[in-house]
Amino acid sequence: MKRKTKKLKIGFIGCGAIGSRLAKSVKEELKSFCKISGLYDVAFEKPQKLIKGLKLPKTLIKKSLPDLIQSCDFIVEAIASNETTTIIRQVVHAKKGILIMSVGKVLNSPGVFKLAKKNQTVILIPSGAISGLDVIKSVGAKNISNITLTTRKPPSGLSQSNYLTKKGINIHALKGEAVIFDGSVDQAVRLFPRNINVAATIALASGIKDKIRIRIITSPKFKVNSHEIEVFGKFGHLTTRTDNVVCPDNPKTSYLAALSAVETLKQFFNPIKIGT
Numbered sequence: 001m002k003r004k005t006k007k008l009k010i011g012f013i014g015c016g017a018i019g020s021r022l023a024k025s026v027k028e029e030l031k032s033f034c035k036i037s038g039l040y041d042v043a044f045e046k047p048q049k050l051i052k053g054l055k056l057p058k059t060l061i062k063k064s065l066p067d068l069i070q071s072c073d074f075i076v077e078a079i080a081s082n083e084t085t086t087i088i089r090q091v092v093h094a095k096k097g098i099l100i101m102s103v104g105k106v107l108n109s110p111g112v113f114k115l116a117k118k119n120q121t122v123i124l125i126p127s128g129a130i131s132g133l134d135v136i137k138s139v140g141a142k143n144i145s146n147i148t149l150t151t152r153k154p155p156s157g158l159s160q161s162n163y164l165t166k167k168g169i170n171i172h173a174l175k176g177e178a179v180i181f182d183g184s185v186d187q188a189v190r191l192f193p194r195n196i197n198v199a200a201t202i203a204l205a206s207g208i209k210d211k212i213r214i215r216i217i218t219s220p221k222f223k224v225n226s227h228e229i230e231v232f233g234k235f236g237h238l239t240t241r242t243d244n245v246v247c248p249d250n251p252k253t254s255y256l257a258a259l260s261a262v263e264t265l266k267q268f269f270n271p272i273k274i275g276t
């Protein structure tokens, strides 16, 4: 006999490139496990466009973050904001599960993870636009001596920041290849908050933040966002590279990042788990 189980109610904070794509997948691919119960974005037109495209009722648009949190069991965070860490904490405080896209915002917030443990709720972090995290997690901190992440993005995939201006780099005027950053994960996440979430993901997965070197290279000749990872350790040597097509709605976001978030949700809701 088929048992009827209650569908998990999922809410979305942020209805931009990633949030919209994930909402579409939840509606179409995960409909047997969950349903969309709320959408919230500071730009009101974003959820409006989304409900029109997905043919969802207007009542799903929530006017405030507390309204959204109250309406769901689980939340997908996909915002670009200075308040992201506070927002994530509010969700976890309300004992709701959360999938975090803005991973850099929780890299130095161990309190959020402790609170999730105390509240017996879950934090999901997708692998993003990289490969090799399975190996990094399997071998663990004690078997890794160092990691280098080299990220290559066209200028349209980055933002001209004060940091770059101070260094005398105008990414939009470059004629050839330039290394615009070479440093630690903490510096990378602070200076490129929208572009280098994968660095934070590697740091959290490996547990060896201080042994990770991040390089960011740009060139007008680059056509894709690529992430190359080299890991050395007692287990051997790993090199991986993904050449990512960008999301049509946002050139700063790789299509694979959206796919990996969908897969993370699928693995969470599906009883069959491979390679987690």
Ligand SMILES: NC(=O)c1ccc[n+]([C@@H]2O[C@H](COP(=O)([O-])OP(=O)(O)OC[C@H]3O[C@@H](n4cnc5c(N)ncnc54)[C@H](O)[C@@H]3O)[C@@H](O)[C@H]2O)c1
Residues within 6 Å of the ligand: 013, 014, 015, 016, 017, 018, 019, 040, 041, 042, 043, 046, 077, 078, 079, 080, 081, 083, 100, 101, 102, 103, 126, 127, 128, 129, 193, 194, 195, 197, 198, 249, 250, 252, 253, 254, 257
């Ligand atoms: N983990 C990864 O591998 C990975 C990959 C790509 C993007 N990201 C991150 O995911 C996040 C979303 O990316 P995106 O491409 O969808 O960006 P986007 O700019 O397309 O969308 C972000 C949305 O957040 C909304 N927003 C901003 N502040 C808000 C707030 N306080 N409350 C509610 N909504 C708010 C904006 O109005 C916008 O609609 C970014 O932080 C990005 O850095 C992570």
